[in-house]
Amino acid sequence: MLGRFEYARPISVNEACRLLAEGGRDAAVLAGGTDLLVNLRDGSRSPSLLVDVKRIGELQALKTGSGEAIVGAAVPLNVVAENRELRQAYPALSAAALSIATYQLRNRATIAGNLCNASPAADMAPILLVLDAKLTVQSPQGTRAVPVAKLFTGVKRTCLTPGDVVVDVRMPPLDGELRTAFRKQQRIRGHDLAVVNAAAAHAPSRGILRVAIGSCAPTPVLLEPFETKRTSLQVLADKVIRAAAAATAPIDDVRASAAYRRAVLPVLLRRLLADVSARGGAA
Amino acid sequence: MYEIELRVNGHVERASVSAGMTLLELLRDRLALTGAKEGCGIGECGACTVLLDGKPVTACLVLAVEADGLEVRTIEGEATDGELSALQRAFVDAGAVQCGFCTPGMIMSARGLLQRSPHPTDEEIVEAIAGNLCRCTGYEAILHAIRVVAPEEVESRTGETCTKTARLLRSDPSVGGRP
Numbered sequence: 001m002l003g004r005f006e007y008a009r010p011i012s013v014n015e016a017c018r019l020l021a022e023g024g025r026d027a028a029v030l031a032g033g034t035d036l037l038v039n040l041r042d043g044s045r046s047p048s049l050l051v052d053v054k055r056i057g058e059l060q061a062l063k064t065g066s067g068e069a070i071v072g073a074a075v076p077l078n079v080v081a082e083n084r085e086l087r088q089a090y091p092a093l094s095a096a097a098l099s100i101a102t103y104q105l106r107n108r109a110t111i112a113g114n115l116c117n118a119s120p121a122a123d124m125a126p127i128l129l130v131l132d133a134k135l136t137v138q139s140p141q142g143t144r145a146v147p148v149a150k151l152f153t154g155v156k157r158t159c160l161t162p163g164d165v166v167v168d169v170r171m172p173p174l175d176g177e178l179r180t181a182f183r184k185q186q187r188i189r190g191h192d193l194a195v196v197n198a199a200a201a202h203a204p205s206r207g208i209l210r211v212a213i214g215s216c217a218p219t220p221v222l223l224e225p226f227e228t229k230r231t232s233l234q235v236l237a238d239k240v241i242r243a244a245a246a247a248t249a250p251i252d253d254v255r256a257s258a259a260y261r262r263a264v265l266p267v268l269l270r271r272l273l274a275d276v277s278a279r280g281g282a283a
Numbered sequence: 284m285y286e287i288e289l290r291v292n293g294h295v296e297r298a299s300v301s302a303g304m305t306l307l308e309l310l311r312d313r314l315a316l317t318g319a320k321e322g323c324g325i326g327e328c329g330a331c332t333v334l335l336d337g338k339p340v341t342a343c344l345v346l347a348v349e350a351d352g353l354e355v356r357t358i359e360g361e362a363t364d365g366e367l368s369a370l371q372r373a374f375v376d377a378g379a380v381q382c383g384f385c386t387p388g389m390i391m392s393a394r395g396l397l398q399r400s401p402h403p404t405d406e407e408i409v410e411a412i413a414g415n416l417c418r419c420t421g422y423e424a425i426l427h428a429i430r431v432v433a434p435e436e437v438e439s440r441t442g443e444t445c446t447k448t449a450r451l452l453r454s455d456p457s458v459g460g461r462p
Contacts, residue, residue: 007285007302007348030349037344038325040303050302052349078338102414104392105326107338108345191327191413 002040009052013138013165016053021140021163023049029165030054031074032108034101035117058167059112064089069174073112073135073166077124078103080111085174092180092199096127099184102191112166115151118158118219119193125152125220126199127182128169129212136167145170152219178203181275183268187255195256196265202228202276209276211240211269216248216261223247237273241266287351291316292360300347307331307342309350310357318358318387322416329415332388333357339395341414358387361394370394373432374425381419389415393429397436405430 007030010016020027028047030036031054039045053059059074064085071080080086081097100106100114100123112135114124125148134145140163148169151158160166179202186192197214207229214220223243228236250261284299291314298313310316310333322330324343331342334356361368367375370390380386389412396403396411403411408429417425 001301001308002303002305002346005302007346009348009351030346033346033349034326034344037305037346041324050346054349101326102329103395103411104329104332104339104341104414105344107335107340 006049016165017140019051024162031110031113034105034109069171071169074110077106077109089174090180092127092182096123096182118152118156121194121215126212126214129222130199130201130210131171133171138165139163149222155218179276181272183272185264200272200276216250221247237270285348289350290354304347306345306347306350309347316357316359330388332391339392369435370432373428377424377428379424379428385417
């Protein structure tokens, strides 16, 4: 038994918003449950109502046509990772999803759940940051777009409030030219949270490189874009490493020391840049 | 209390459950299906792996109410009329079962793999069972059991009789019959 609480399974976003707004701080969104149920079990969270959003149609949508790429908030990570179009366009998105936990957990854990937990180590955050993804958020007041870059406000904190339901994650139309990569430093291969993670997206013809870093600050960090034309890889890497050091503030925790994170971050970034500068490079 | 209805190993089951009951508790304590084990209770060890709508999940991290209307398959659904499935037989023959605590979860992860990828590569096998911890076997015998059963599972589905597992096991002296 995971405690005493009520359970609701709305089939529309409106109904979910209403339930969550009425429940306020005592209500919790239940998506994959791979973090929430663990928290219920250890008593670190004790909501009085769980609102299961998995059977709301819009939250299971997956669209990769000519327009924006749309991934429903409750789409499991394995489905994100195995989607052919997403995988072809952005191998790093697939790699980031597959780096999370185990096959069984990825059948439950969802794309928006990974973001909304707001763990500094969230593996989907860096890649969605560099892809300029936005969340569609619905509340009783209406619908708005929240850039992933604006979502995180602190460790385990987001700008979302009671009554907000994340409907989907939207990315700009799939761009075949974009080279993406994801790198994750962890204590053991598989089944571990990141000591440091990072993603990059490079558009060679436009000469723009975007880099984001996780596990090195209270929130995942998106660096200012870099100009890559007429810049050697060496010079570019030095610039990225300097910017990363300035934008992050690693701490000691159970997984690694701050000193180790500071030492490994430049190594990871150099590899990441090599990944996106080589033809078709990806982690 | 919540009234739920789900299919477990092909049988329709109805139950009245509180929201806090896990699918694992429903299976073990209400339906007396004690094959799935509770190891860690937090999705780390895989001993409670079952198929939910065909996909391996850890039943300790699924609420019973979440499974309402869905299809669950457990280790108890593997054997037919007392006959072990080819997959179970391969585990026995390969010496892939020692204390046995991880085995039901391990077999359900393997079942999920064979359903989505009838001819898995070694890499796919490793990835599929990476969420199932075993402290006895060292995994080699388990990998081998899944590796050798894969062709047989496919062929038996096409209706051909097949003793490939036995043949492969006999031809490989490094497995089978080990303590």
